[in-house]
Amino acid sequence: MPTYKTLIVNIRRIAKAGWRSFRRNSWLSAATVLVMVLTIFVITGLLFFNVVAQGIISELKQKVDISVYFKQEAKEADVLAAKDQLEKMPEVKAVQYISREQALASFKEKHKDNAALLEGLKELDQNPLQASLNIKSDSATEYEKVAQFVQDADFSQLVDKVNYKQNKEIINRLSNITDTAQRTGLVISLILAILAVLVAFNTVRLTIYNWRDEISVKRLVGATNWNVRGPFIVEGVLYGVSAAVATMIIVFPLVALISPKLASFVPGNDIFSFLKENFFSLLFFQVAVGVVLGALSSFIAIRRYLK
Amino acid sequence: MIKFENVSKIYQTKEGQIIALNDINLGIEPKEFISLAGQSGAGKTSLLKMLTAEDLPTSGKVLFDKKNVNLIQPKEMPFFRRRIGMVFQDFRLLSDMDVRENISFAMEVAGYEDEEIQRDVPQVLELVGMGDKINRFPKELSGGEKQRVAIARALIHRPDVILADEPTGNLDILNAWDIIRLLIKINELGTTIILATHDREIINSLNRRVITMDKGRVIRDEEKGRYIL
Numbered sequence: 001m002p003t004y005k006t007l008i009v010n011i012r013r014i015a016k017a018g019w020r021s022f023r024r025n026s027w028l029s030a031a032t033v034l035v036m037v038l039t040i041f042v043i044t045g046l047l048f049f050n051v052v053a054q055g056i057i058s059e060l061k062q063k064v065d066i067s068v069y070f071k072q073e074a075k076e077a078d079v080l081a082a083k084d085q086l087e088k089m090p091e092v093k094a095v096q097y098i099s100r101e102q103a104l105a106s107f108k109e110k111h112k113d114n115a116a117l118l119e120g121l122k123e124l125d126q127n128p129l130q131a132s133l134n135i136k137s138d139s140a141t142e143y144e145k146v147a148q149f150v151q152d153a154d155f156s157q158l159v160d161k162v163n164y165k166q167n168k169e170i171i172n173r174l175s176n177i178t179d180t181a182q183r184t185g186l187v188i189s190l191i192l193a194i195l196a197v198l199v200a201f202n203t204v205r206l207t208i209y210n211w212r213d214e215i216s217v218k219r220l221v222g223a224t225n226w227n228v229r230g231p232f233i234v235e236g237v238l239y240g241v242s243a244a245v246a247t248m249i250i251v252f253p254l255v256a257l258i259s260p261k262l263a264s265f266v267p268g269n270d271i272f273s274f275l276k277e278n279f280f281s282l283l284f285f286q287v288a289v290g291v292v293l294g295a296l297s298s299f300i301a302i303r304r305y306l307k
Numbered sequence: 308m309i310k311f312e313n314v315s316k317i318y319q320t321k322e323g324q325i326i327a328l329n330d331i332n333l334g335i336e337p338k339e340f341i342s343l344a345g346q347s348g349a350g351k352t353s354l355l356k357m358l359t360a361e362d363l364p365t366s367g368k369v370l371f372d373k374k375n376v377n378l379i380q381p382k383e384m385p386f387f388r389r390r391i392g393m394v395f396q397d398f399r400l401l402s403d404m405d406v407r408e409n410i411s412f413a414m415e416v417a418g419y420e421d422e423e424i425q426r427d428v429p430q431v432l433e434l435v436g437m438g439d440k441i442n443r444f445p446k447e448l449s450g451g452e453k454q455r456v457a458i459a460r461a462l463i464h465r466p467d468v469i470l471a472d473e474p475t476g477n478l479d480i481l482n483a484w485d486i487i488r489l490l491i492k493i494n495e496l497g498t499t500i501i502l503a504t505h506d507r508e509i510i511n512s513l514n515r516r517v518i519t520m521d522k523g524r525v526i527r528d529e530e531k532g533r534y535i536l
Contacts, residue, residue, distance in 0.1 A: 006418055013415045024403050217399045220359075221460060222389040223416040 014227070018234025028207060029239065035203040036243035036293060037250070039196035040286050044251055046189040047282075048271055052262065053185050055269045057178045062136070064171055066143050066164045068150050069130045072100075074158040079131050082155040086135060089149060091142035096134040103129040130160060141175050143168075197293060204239070204297035208232060208305070215305045225306045229299065236298035240290025247290075248283050251275070308467065308499065309335040309358065314367035316353055316523075327353040328364070329523040335501070337467070340494045342510045343503040344534040345520035351503040354520070355470050358501075359391055360384065372467075389417050392461025392469040392498075396476035398453040400445040406432065406456050407441045413460050427463060435459045435489055451482030458489060468499040475506060483509065510534040 022029050070079050079097065086095050098106075104127050111117045121128070135146055147164035150156065164171075208215075211232075218228050252275065259272035275282065316328040328350050335341060343351045356362040357369045360376045369376045371390075379387050400409050407428055414424045432438050435455040445453055454474055461469050471490060475483035487502075487509055494500045504510060510517055510533065517532030518525055527535070 009421075010418075017412075020408075021403060213399075214401050214403070217401060218412070218416070219385075220388065220393055220399065221413040221416070222385045222464070223412075224385045227385075227416040 010226075010230075014230030015234050017231035018238065021231055022235045022238045028210070029235075029242075032203050032207055032239050033242045033246065036200050036239055036290060037246050039200040039293065040243055040247040040289055041250065042196040043193050043289055044247060044282070044286060046192060047285075048255070050185055050189065051274055052266065052269055052271060053181060056266050057181065059266075059269075060174060060178065064143075064174060065134055065136045066146060066162060068133045068135065068162050069160045070132065070158050071160045072130065074131060074155075076131070078155060078158055079133065082153065082158070083133055085153060085155070086133065086146070086149070089146065091137050091145050092135055093138050094136045096136075098132045098134060100127050100129050100131045103127075103132065143171055200293050201297040201300070204236060204294065205301040208298065208301045212305055215302070219306075228306060229302050232298040232302050233295050236294030236296075237291050238294070240292070240294035241287055242290075243294075244283065244286035244290040247286055308337045308372060309333075310368075310370040311354075311357070312368045312370065314354075314357055314364045314369060316350075316357065316362065317365045326523050328357070331367070331525055333518065333525065333528070335468075335499065337499055338494070338497055340491065340500045340513070340515045341502065342513055342515060342517045342532075342534070343501060343520065344505065344507075344510050344517055346505055349520040350523040351520055352472055353523075355472055355501070355503060358470065359388065359393065385416070389464045390467050392458075392464065392466035394454065394457050394461050394469060394471040394474045396473035398445070398450075398457045398477075400453055400456060400460075402445050405442050405444050406437060406448075409445070409456060410460050410463055413463050417464055431459045431462050432456075434462070436485075449482070450478050451485055454478065454482070454486050455489065458486070458493070462493065462498075466498065468501060469493065471500065471502045471504075473504055474502070475504065475509065487513070507534045 068082070070082075076099065079099075083095050083097050086092050107129060108118065108121070135143075137143055137146060143164055147162050150159060150162050215228055255275045256272050259270060259275075263270055311331045311333040314328055314331040315326070318325040318327055331350075331354065343354065345351050353362070357364055358371070358376065360369075360379055363377050371387075376387065401412060404412060410428045410431065411424045414427065419427075429438060429441065432441055435458050437452060437455050437459060440448065440452065443452075445456070448456065454477075458469075458471075458474075469490070474486055474490070478486065483506070490500050490502060491513075514531050516530050517527070517534060519527040519532075519534060
């Protein structure tokens with residue numbers, strides 16, 4: 001039975017053999033690493049694609065809201081009570097109260113160049129604008145419920161109008177588009193990731209096929225399955241780590257280059273700062289993908305030679 | 308030490324049965340030097356494969372030190388293999404390792420200590436006359452040199468027996484004789500040698516026990532024999 005000490009010795013020898021093989025067969029290693037770089041690059045790219053897509057979607061969602069306009073006679077306290085009720089709804093993310101005075105101020109600000117309009121406003125002896133509640137929800141599909149709630153609520157006789165009806169069409173369409181985009185993005189990402197993984201696996205498989213005679217020799221001179229398998233797995237791990245680091249070296253300047261262009265075209269999407277903030281978790285993710293891919297590919301590919 | 312009892316091996320192919328070994332009965336004693344003679348396809352390699360348990364007999368038993376080799380569990384197999392040194396016609400060195408590493412690999416997998424490996428590898432390479440080429444890679448060696456390294460590797464576990472399957476098949480006469488002399492020397496140091504060859508000249512000048520095979524049968528088994536067909 002192997003003792004603790006011989007186990008350590010064996011692990012050291014296996015690691016050394018794996019490293020030696022990785023180093024000596026530099027061309028083969030480079031080619032395999034390159035294929036794995038492509039794989040990890042594709043997966044990283046998909047990750048960024050999804051981050052950007054999510055950014056665009058949430059940006060769009062934020063632009064959608066519904067407003068509840070209250071009649072002139074509604075008191076501020078009543079409106080604030082209604083606000084409280086709405087905020088208690090699980091579907092509601094935020095409610096913003098816009099008083100009549102605020103509405104007037106922003107109206108004046110908006111139309112400050114239109115002297116005639118402002119003049120007309122002065123003619124009126126009271127503020128013609130309504131107090132409103134601006135409601136935001138997590139998902140566009142929830143607005144139907146919110147609109148319904150407002151209609152059935154005890155404060156409904158104070159409500160003049162809800163602008164949901166006029167927004168309904170656009171809200172529905174947007175929610176369709178974002179759902180489809182998310183689903184399609186996920187499916188395409190999965191398919192591409194699977195393809196990339198298969199290509200990498202096949203490359204490792206060919207590498208090991210290349211060594212099949214050596215494997216039989218090792219077995220003949222008394223190597224156990226782990227003596228044979230171990231160095232290949234170590235090599236797989238080395239492929240994975242090198243590929244992950246190489247991918248990061250490519251991705252970092254690439255993202256720095258693309259990010260400003262992307263930001264001008266879809267506002268609020270700064271992928272370079274996303275990359276900087278998540279640098280280590282992303283690198284860890286890439287290394288993990290590479291290591292699992294390399295080690296698992298080796299492990300699976302070598303099985304048939306160890307019967 | 309080694310016993311074959313009624314060993315037969317039949318391979319099934321699309322064209323029908325191929326009888327590789329037909330009712331072999333043999334006994335081999337420690338420290339013998341045996342030549343296994345016969346033409347290609349006579350069953351020499353099949354017989355050696357029965358002994359290393361690379362292949363199972365269709366019927367019969369192969370005993371190594373009174374132990375049935377066909378009943379060795381896969382987990383035990385690497386340990387059993389270390390008791391048998393093997394030398395092949397095509398050398399079978401590990402191409403991405405140099406001479407020293409080829410030998411140390413066999414010792415490492417057998418769990419030798421680092422100090423033993425550092426001490427034994429140069430010694431055994433000295434024994435086969437390769438002490439000065441310890442850092443060469445197989446592709447930098449001649450056929451005869453590769454075979455010496457292969458023999459050194461086979462010797463490293465101090466095996467009870469060395470199986471040499473046509474070890475001179477890829478070598479010219481001079482190198483072939485060097486290898487045979489080396490095997491004789493190893494035999495004199497106490498290791499059983501089973502030399503499978505179809506080289507008539509080598510067998511006849513060895514003047515040792517000769518087992519002659521033909522079509523899967525042992526047709527002759529003589530002390531101080533000759534290769535006659």
